[in-house]
Amino acid sequence: MTHYHNFINGAFTPSSGTGVIEDRNPATGALICTVPDSTPSDVAAAIAAAQDAQKEWAKRPAIQRANVLRQIAARIREDVEGLARIITEEQGKVLPLARVEVAFTADYLDYMAEWARRIEGEILESDRPGETIFLFRQPIGIIGGILPWNFPFFLIARKAAPALVTGNTIVIKPSEETPHNAAKFCELLLKTDLPPGVINFVHGRGATAGKALASSPKIGMVSFTGSVETGSAIMASAAANITKVNLELGGKAPAIVLADADIDLAVNSIKASRVINSGQVCNCAERVYVDRRVADQFTEKLAAAMAQTRYGDPLGDKPVDYGPMINEAGFHKVDKLVQGAVAAGATLVTGGKRAPSDAGFYYEPTVLAGCRQDMEIIRKEVFGPVSPIVTFHDLDEAIAYSNDSDYGLTSSIYTRDLNTALRACQEIRFGETYINRENFEAMQGFHAGVRKSGIGGADGKHGLYEYTQTHIVYIQRH
Numbered sequence: 001m002t003h004y005h006n007f008i009n010g011a012f013t014p015s016s017g018t019g020v021i022e023d024r025n026p027a028t029g030a031l032i033c034t035v036p037d038s039t040p041s042d043v044a045a046a047i048a049a050a051q052d053a054q055k056e057w058a059k060r061p062a063i064q065r066a067n068v069l070r071q072i073a074a075r076i077r078e079d080v081e082g083l084a085r086i087i088t089e090e091q092g093k094v095l096p097l098a099r100v101e102v103a104f105t106a107d108y109l110d111y112m113a114e115w116a117r118r119i120e121g122e123i124l125e126s127d128r129p130g131e132t133i134f135l136f137r138q139p140i141g142i143i144g145g146i147l148p149w150n151f152p153f154f155l156i157a158r159k160a161a162p163a164l165v166t167g168n169t170i171v172i173k174p175s176e177e178t179p180h181n182a183a184k185f186c187e188l189l190l191k192t193d194l195p196p197g198v199i200n201f202v203h204g205r206g207a208t209a210g211k212a213l214a215s216s217p218k219i220g221m222v223s224f225t226g227s228v229e230t231g232s233a234i235m236a237s238a239a240a241n242i243t244k245v246n247l248e249l250g251g252k253a254p255a256i257v258l259a260d261a262d263i264d265l266a267v268n269s270i271k272a273s274r275v276i277n278s279g280q281v282c283n284c285a286e287r288v289y290v291d292r293r294v295a296d297q298f299t300e301k302l303a304a305a306m307a308q309t310r311y312g313d314p315l316g317d318k319p320v321d322y323g324p325m326i327n328e329a330g331f332h333k334v335d336k337l338v339q340g341a342v343a344a345g346a347t348l349v350t351g352g353k354r355a356p357s358d359a360g361f362y363y364e365p366t367v368l369a370g371c372r373q374d375m376e377i378i379r380k381e382v383f384g385p386v387s388p389i390v391t392f393h394d395l396d397e398a399i400a401y402s403n404d405s406d407y408g409l410t411s412s413i414y415t416r417d418l419n420t421a422l423r424a425c426q427e428i429r430f431g432e433t434y435i436n437r438e439n440f441e442a443m444q445g446f447h448a449g450v451r452k453s454g455i456g457g458a459d460g461k462h463g464l465y466e467y468t469q470t471h472i473v474y475i476q477r478h
């Protein structure tokens, strides 16, 4: 059994404490590895290493920093299969999706590296004779990256790549549910020219290691992906030091199916968005609004498609479409919302309970018809393979229902009419909208939520610049 230490200043470093966190396979319960339940002083040591490394790192031309990102991408590509199996084993996603995650992570590092020669400041017109005004984009300093478990490997790159290419250093706390892939990432770093201290990893729990990171006055920005509740706690920790926060939080994505939609396309896309990673994705189609005129047809087809979905141990003998829930608590959260919806009058069309298994918590692919806007299943993030359906009279009602949510991350619309699509896009208040396709973002886009789904965003040019601090300089000629 391997115990992985923290990764500080370019070396695996034992924790100052004795606490240990077990990493278990959610499909079998088997112990995979252990990592430290790190103390605040471990976090402080990682921050000190990041601080020592930052000045020299920022002095390097961006293209040199980018070349290190490319090296990391190359090391990742040398063992896509091995890394994918590690992700599947500890997180429970199916192997093809884990392979996509690993490949996407390498591509993301390369993509962010491409920005090295494109980071641009501005030269502004002055009101004063003989003066020039420059706007520089400087690194923020040290980034604190706090990660969830659902795309654990990719999230490392989503934080580290924009941080590093813009001249920051970073301390990352992986989720306590999925530390193994992060430890493997550190092993890859040792095979690159990354200077010590530029990327540091501290394992541990949110309430101790996570909190120590978010509340450190030395951190310039906390970049967090996870739940709304934790996002709120992190803002509170950061508030004491007025530390900038970048928050990618939960979602409750509406999928609007108009009467003129290609129903088969809508069914297949919504199903794909709902069962991917067992429904444990922030941008998943979490609630479906269907025009009354096509509701029966749509519901029947979606239920049939969901019922055909295969699930089970993703490393078992049979091919499956999704694996277990991350843990027992995740399963109970899903089940409670489904049972609550049924008690409040929803109709269970298919699924609705734990699937039989010796180990692991699998939720049956589930469709609920006759849901209402006031039901908890329409208002809270389910994070499981469950599609609750609400019907609507017209587009105005569908948009009003969609916008009536604490969440505002992603949304989708199915229609063949360009005018309808355009009007819906103009009136729907979400960070992201997909027209006639499943929910999955591109690295050159900008993944950002409104309302409680977050502050700031990730990916593309706008995501890159989140990791910079502007510096405006006025130069007066005399």
Ligand code: NAD
Pocket (backbone or CB within 6 Å): 146, 147, 148, 149, 150, 151, 173, 174, 175, 176, 204, 205, 206, 207, 209, 210, 211, 214, 225, 226, 227, 228, 229, 230, 231, 233, 234, 237, 248, 249, 250, 251, 281, 282, 283, 381, 409, 447, 449, 453, 454
């Ligand atoms: P979580 O909020 O429970 O935990 C995320 C991380 O925060 C973990 O590393 C945890 O240890 C840490 N943490 C917990 N309490 C903390 C505290 N007080 N201070 C500092 N750190 C703390 O989320 P999760 O269960 O790992 O992930 C699922 C959630 O993440 C869902 O809500 C999902 O929608 C969201 N998510 C959002 C996106 C996005 O891009 N918007 C992407 C993936 C997941």
